[in-house]
Amino acid sequence: MSLQGLFLAPWRLRDLGRVRRIAGVLVRHGFADVAVRLGWPARLRAWTAALLRRPPPDIEAVPIETRIRRVLEELGPTFIKFGQVLATRPDLLPMSLVLELKRLHDHVTPFPFDEVRATVEADLRRPIHEVFESFEEEPIASASIAQVHRARLQAGVGVGPDAPEASRDVVVKVQRPHLRDVVQADLRILAGVAALLERRFPEVRPFRPRALVEEFRRSLNRETDFLSEMHAMVRYKRMFADEPRLFVPEPVPALCTRRVLVMEHVDGVKVTDVEGLRRLGVDLGSLVEVGMRVTMRSIFEFGFFHADPHPGNFFIRPDGTIVLLDFGMMGSIEPERLDELLTYLVALVTGDVERMVAVLADADLIGDDTDVRALRGDLRAILDRWSGSSIGAIDLSSFLAESVEVARRHHVVLPADLLLVGKAIAIMEGIGREVHPEFEPLAAVRPLLTELYVRRTLDARRHSQALLRTVLDGASLLREAPHDLRRILRKVRRGEMAIQVQSLHEEARQRGLHARTNRLVFGFLFPTFFFGGTYLIGTESSLQNLAGLVSFGIAGLCFMGLAISMLQSDGR
Amino acid sequence: MNDERTRRGLESLVAAFLREHVAPAIFERDEVRRGLGPEHLDRVRREVLARLEAAERAGAEDRERVREMLGGLLGAAVSGPGGAAVLALLRSWLDQWSRSREKPG
Numbered sequence: 001m002s003l004q005g006l007f008l009a010p011w012r013l014r015d016l017g018r019v020r021r022i023a024g025v026l027v028r029h030g031f032a033d034v035a036v037r038l039g040w041p042a043r044l045r046a047w048t049a050a051l052l053r054r055p056p057p058d059i060e061a062v063p064i065e066t067r068i069r070r071v072l073e074e075l076g077p078t079f080i081k082f083g084q085v086l087a088t089r090p091d092l093l094p095m096s097l098v099l100e101l102k103r104l105h106d107h108v109t110p111f112p113f114d115e116v117r118a119t120v121e122a123d124l125r126r127p128i129h130e131v132f133e134s135f136e137e138e139p140i141a142s143a144s145i146a147q148v149h150r151a152r153l154q155a156g157v158g159v160g161p162d163a164p165e166a167s168r169d170v171v172v173k174v175q176r177p178h179l180r181d182v183v184q185a186d187l188r189i190l191a192g193v194a195a196l197l198e199r200r201f202p203e204v205r206p207f208r209p210r211a212l213v214e215e216f217r218r219s220l221n222r223e224t225d226f227l228s229e230m231h232a233m234v235r236y237k238r239m240f241a242d243e244p245r246l247f248v249p250e251p252v253p254a255l256c257t258r259r260v261l262v263m264e265h266v267d268g269v270k271v272t273d274v275e276g277l278r279r280l281g282v283d284l285g286s287l288v289e290v291g292m293r294v295t296m297r298s299i300f301e302f303g304f305f306h307a308d309p310h311p312g313n314f315f316i317r318p319d320g321t322i323v324l325l326d327f328g329m330m331g332s333i334e335p336e337r338l339d340e341l342l343t344y345l346v347a348l349v350t351g352d353v354e355r356m357v358a359v360l361a362d363a364d365l366i367g368d369d370t371d372v373r374a375l376r377g378d379l380r381a382i383l384d385r386w387s388g389s390s391i392g393a394i395d396l397s398s399f400l401a402e403s404v405e406v407a408r409r410h411h412v413v414l415p416a417d418l419l420l421v422g423k424a425i426a427i428m429e430g431i432g433r434e435v436h437p438e439f440e441p442l443a444a445v446r447p448l449l450t451e452l453y454v455r456r457t458l459d460a461r462r463h464s465q466a467l468l469r470t471v472l473d474g475a476s477l478l479r480e481a482p483h484d485l486r487r488i489l490r491k492v493r494r495g496e497m498a499i500q501v502q503s504l505h506e507e508a509r510q511r512g513l514h515a516r517t518n519r520l521v522f523g524f525l526f527p528t529f530f531f532g533g534t535y536l537i538g539t540e541s542s543l544q545n546l547a548g549l550v551s552f553g554i555a556g557l558c559f560m561g562l563a564i565s566m567l568q569s570d571g572r
Numbered sequence: 573m574n575d576e577r578t579r580r581g582l583e584s585l586v587a588a589f590l591r592e593h594v595a596p597a598i599f600e601r602d603e604v605r606r607g608l609g610p611e612h613l614d615r616v617r618r619e620v621l622a623r624l625e626a627a628e629r630a631g632a633e634d635r636e637r638v639r640e641m642l643g644g645l646l647g648a649a650v651s652g653p654g655g656a657a658v659l660a661l662l663r664s665w666l667d668q669w670s671r672s673r674e675k676p677g
């Protein structure tokens with residue numbers, strides 16, 4: 001099928017202006033052919049052709065990767081961000097393009113102070129000088145979404161029960177004017193392109209362009225809402241209250257809106273400024289250790305992590321504390337997934353292939369057509385090769401990437417949040433190696449992961465909360481769904497309850513059981529799965545443990561509940 | 573039924589179970605030993621067990637409430653003779669189980 005097939009692109013009327021501008025940018029950077037073929041309206045084509053007659057001088061001499069980057073930069077925030085997302089997908093794009101896209105965040109022109117004032121005054125509904133004693137007109141940083149200004153609060157402003165002792169020296173992050181509107185239009189256009197691609201070009205379907213854009217849309221919507229960024233800061237601060245060497249600036253909630261974020265100003269050296277760090281005289285080794293620990297804890301203890309930890313977002317203070325900035329892009333993982341991921345990674349870094357395969361199977365990630373023995377063999381081959389090299393030489397990110405690659409080859413479908421986690425770990429590793437060349441990522445990560453795994457498995461509060469939820473859910477639902485439960489119980493009785501969980505899930509889905517029943521089944525069986533899972537895999541005395549487990553009551557309650565509904569109907 | 577004391581009671585029961593049945597197996601595991609090394613393992617073990625013991629103690633007096641809660645919930649959910657029988661069974665089982673937990677030693 002030809003690209004001409006795209007000619008009928010169904011652009012919405014209100015987006016036409018923007019579409020035309022995009023075409024203009026494409027033409028200017030020597031992509032006139034793309035603009036034309038993407039099916040811009042006829043009038044536009046004429047205009048394009050006119051421009052084509054005087055093509056930009058030497059544009060062909062500039063490498064295509066560079067031109068792509070410039071197009072994205074010129075098209076503004078949505079496309080810059082999209083480029084940054086694509087830069088994290090070396091599995092989809094050629095390396096030369098990935099490297100070029102990684103440079104995307106660097107150059108953006110600041111917007112004028114008048115616009116800053118307008119936004120701040122509109123959102124805070126007061127003249128700027130009533131809130132701020134001083135406000136520097138020159139931004140300290142300017143990026144695709146916002147720019148950041150230093151300012152000083154008027155005495156007493158912003159102080160409230162939420163922020164009793166906020167510092168008066170603040171920075172104000174102000175969103176680019178009209179950003180949300182532009183972003184919305186761009187997202188519609190991107191979605192249009194993705195839908196067209198998917199409809200007309202079967203060969204791009206495996207890259208799931210529509211899903212990719214949809215995921216991107218959700219994360220960008222969150223990133224352009226500074227209230228959600230503020231909440232993320234507060235949450236992160238609370239999570240790491242016990243980590244004295246991590247500092248998160250305090251926001252001033254009374255002065256935060258969707259477009260304006262006010263927080264205390266923090267002094268420090270950028271983590272990329274290795275010279276500056278040396279001058280501070282902080283112990284670089286322990287600095288990297290703290291960074292790694294915080295990253296791992298945020299992912300595996302809290303399931304809520306910085307998904308954009310680029311080096312610009314870290315400051316180091318003279319006392320060796322790490323300041324974390326920019327909570328616009330956060331990743332989060334469901335607790336169930338976390339258990340799987342953590343178990344998998346512990347198995348990976350301790351070289352336990354059996355366990356790795358078992359986790360994949362339990363999470364139902366292994367396809368029917370997967371040759372499990374071959375998968376096991378390939379995983380073992382990677383581990384063997386890595387275990388041959390000295391631990392310091394092992395590159396965690398390639399280690400992860402290779403195991404992902406093996407998984408892909410064997411039709412193991414990996415979830416998207418895994419890629420985010422991988423990215424966060426890889427970036428942290430990169431920073432670590434740059435700051436402290438002797439840093440040994442695997443040696444650092446192995447005990448961290450194992451400790452987190454042990455603590456999570458033996459966390460009484462977490463398990464009892466899950467159990468309570470299960471019981472409360474279950475009790476109220478028992479009466480409503482006895483029929484389905486009975487069927488499920490029969491399956492459970494027939495055997496291997498933990499191992500069967502996923503196929504039950506499948507069956508429930510196929511039979512279109514309504515959501516509540518589904519939740520019940522998983523509410524009930526999840527704890528079983530978790531406990532059972534961690535036992536059944538890998539310990540010799542799993543039967544004995546399972547017996548203990550049943551007597552504990554998690555599984556026991558499931559059984560009782562199910563048995564009750566069974567007895568009732570059997571007696572009928 | 574979802575109050576602080578019930579939560580503590582439940583946590584106490586769970587902590588006891590984890591400490592007695594789960595922890596030993598976890599700390600025996602090969603990959604846990606490999607991943608932590610002897611000293612680190614010892615420290616984590618001490619900390620984790622201390623935490624579990626503290627949780628056990630904190631809710632020891634509230635365990636009875638948990639039994640009531642579970643009984644009540646199931647009772648509400650169950651109607652008919654079959655249900656009552658199972659409930660009685662469940663109660664006696666819970667009693668037995670928690671008595672065995674409370675044995676000194």
Ligand SMILES: Nc1ncnc2c1ncn2[C@@H]1O[C@H](COP(=O)(O)OP(=O)(O)OP(=O)(O)O)[C@@H](O)[C@H]1O
Pocket residue numbers: 105140141142143144145146147148171173249263264265266267312313325326327328
């Ligand atoms: N609390 C603060 N104190 C001092 N400087 C700050 C503070 N917050 C932000 N900055 C400065 O502003 C820069 C940009 O902030 P931030 O990363 O939050 O904005 P952004 O628009 O998300 O930028 P980017 O897209 O480049 O990540 C930071 O790199 C830092 O130099």
Ligand SMILES: [Mg+2]
Pocket residue numbers: 312313325326
């Ligand atoms: Mg930033």
